[in-house]
Amino acid sequence: MDAKRFITVKALDLKQIFHNELNAIYGRDEVETFYFLSTEFYFNISRLQLALDPEFTFSKIETGQLITVLNELKAQKPIQYVLGETEFYGLKFKVNSDVLIPRPETEELINWIVKDNASRQTNKKLKILDIGTGSGCIAIALAKHIQNATIYALDVSEQALDVARTNAEDNQVNIQFIEGDVLDKTSWSCQMDDLNFDVIVSNPPYVRCLEKQEMNPNVLDNEPSLALFVDNENPLQFFDAIAALAVDKLNIDGQLFFEINQYLGKEMVTLLDAYKFEGVVLRKDLNGNDRMIKGHMI
Numbered sequence: 001m002d003a004k005r006f007i008t009v010k011a012l013d014l015k016q017i018f019h020n021e022l023n024a025i026y027g028r029d030e031v032e033t034f035y036f037l038s039t040e041f042y043f044n045i046s047r048l049q050l051a052l053d054p055e056f057t058f059s060k061i062e063t064g065q066l067i068t069v070l071n072e073l074k075a076q077k078p079i080q081y082v083l084g085e086t087e088f089y090g091l092k093f094k095v096n097s098d099v100l101i102p103r104p105e106t107e108e109l110i111n112w113i114v115k116d117n118a119s120r121q122t123n124k125k126l127k128i129l130d131i132g133t134g135s136g137c138i139a140i141a142l143a144k145h146i147q148n149a150t151i152y153a154l155d156v157s158e159q160a161l162d163v164a165r166t167n168a169e170d171n172q173v174n175i176q177f178i179e180g181d182v183l184d185k186t187s188w189s190c191q192m193d194d195l196n197f198d199v200i201v202s203n204p205p206y207v208r209c210l211e212k213q214e215m216n217p218n219v220l221d222n223e224p225s226l227a228l229f230v231d232n233e234n235p236l237q238f239f240d241a242i243a244a245l246a247v248d249k250l251n252i253d254g255q256l257f258f259e260i261n262q263y264l265g266k267e268m269v270t271l272l273d274a275y276k277f278e279g280v281v282l283r284k285d286l287n288g289n290d291r292m293i294k295g296h297m298i
Contacts (some may be wrong), residue, residue, distance in 0.1 A: 001067055001074075011039070011056040018066075022073055027151055034079050038069045041083045056275045078203035084155040089141040093167050098159035099135040100227045105285045109259050109292050110138060112283065113201060114145045116255065116294075125150060127195065129249070131182050131202035131242055132156075134227055136164030136175065138201055152195070156181040158228065182241050192249065200246045203259035204238035211263075221223050228295060233266060238273055243275045250297040259292050265290030 001021065009017075015035050017047050022031045036047040042059075042065055051055055058066065072082045080086040080101045088102035089110050095101055117126065126149040130139040133153035143151045153175050155161050161177050168175045182190030182204070207228050212220060213239045221229075228239060239258060246256045256277060260268050265282050268290075277295025285291035 001071055007053070008057050008059060010056055011050050011058060014058060014063065014066060018070055021070055025074070025076065034069075034073060037079060037083065038066055041085075042066070042069075048082070062072075067173040072146040076216075076221065078218050078222055080247060081222060088137045089145075091137075091141060091144065091171055093135050093137055094163060094170065095135055096163060098157060098221055098224060099163050100223055102135060102137040105287075105291050106138065106259055107141075108285050109147070109203070110141045111255060112292060112294070113199065113255075113257055117146055117199065123222075124150070124198075124265070126198040127251075128152065128199040128201065129154065129195075129197045131200065131245075132204045132227070132238070133164050133177075134160050134203075136167045138203060139164070139175050140168055140171050140173050142201075143168075143175060144171065150165065150176070152176045152178060152192075152197075154178040154180050156187075157224075160227075182238065182245065185245075195255060196249055196251050198251050199255045199257065200250060202238070202242050204242065206235065206238070206259075206264070207233050207262040208261070210233045211261075216286055235261065236267060239268065243271060243277075246297065247275055252297065256295045259291060260293055262289035262291055265293070268293050 018035045019028060020032050022034070023089065037159065039045045043062060046255050069082055073079065080095050081097060084096065085092055086101060089107050093102060099243055126146060128142055128146070128149050130151065130153040133139050133155045136153060139151045139153040143149065153164060158179060161179055165177060178191050180189055180191065205228055205229065209229055212230050243256065250256065258268065267281055269282055272293065272295040278298045280293065280295045282290055283292040
């Protein structure tokens with residue numbers, strides 16, 4: 001849609017244009033959300049303000065900005081990338097195509113870790129390692145909600161670490177970032193020689209290529225494949241490498257947490273059992289899918 005043909009547009013009319021152009025792709029409710037997210041993000045105009053003033057009119061420049069958003073959404077670019085930010089666990093995070101968009105399921109994992117460590121954090125200073133940090137959402141949320149913890153975060157992508165550092169600064173937390181490939185011990189071992197951890201957590205790549213058909217085009221065409229997909233033949237390669245690292249780097253009574261592929265819960269239990277983790281717990285998310293697992297190093 002060409003923004004140049006608009007001069008000024010009533011807010012109600014512009015919202016209807018969003019619906020006319022996007023409902024077939026996303027559905028009415030999601031388009032409604034996109035519209036109000038955009039007006040609040042770009043112009044600090046809330047949904048309530050627009051509801052109270054049905055004659056509100058956008059200027060030509062404002063209309064052009066919203067039509068640009070509409071066109072990007074029409075090309076199925078995720079709204080989080082369009083706006084350049086998202087909310088996760090009550091915090092704001094900058095996101096771009098170098099990092100995955102944080103998911104609600106990962107918030108459930110954070111909640112599990114925070115609650116599980118509520119009593120432990122009063123007794124000693126915890127050291128926590130987040131592997132495959134991406135935007136930094138896990139590490140930063142834990143830093144905000146587990147007091148007196150030292151947080152380390154590892155990622156193979158320099159570009160992702162740049163985003164994570166910005167998010168740590170914006171959220172006013174101190175994270176020790178490490179660039180390294182968890183599959184290549186030589187890339188990170190020297191930086192963690194003297195470190196041991198009380199908690200290791202990871203949301204590594206776990207989507208098998210055969211599962212791509214279940215995913216929406218806005219994910220497949222925009223989010224980084226490096227952070228999403230694994231070979232069909234070796235879908236647990238990252239979990240295996242991280243479990244091996246955890247055996248070496250977890251303190252006694254240390255905890256290992258994973259977000260996992262919903263179809264591979266039993267295989268993950270077998271994997272952690274093979275590495276002699278105790279008290280392995282497989283947990284479902286709010287949608288009833290096997291999504292998280294925890295083991296203890298005794």
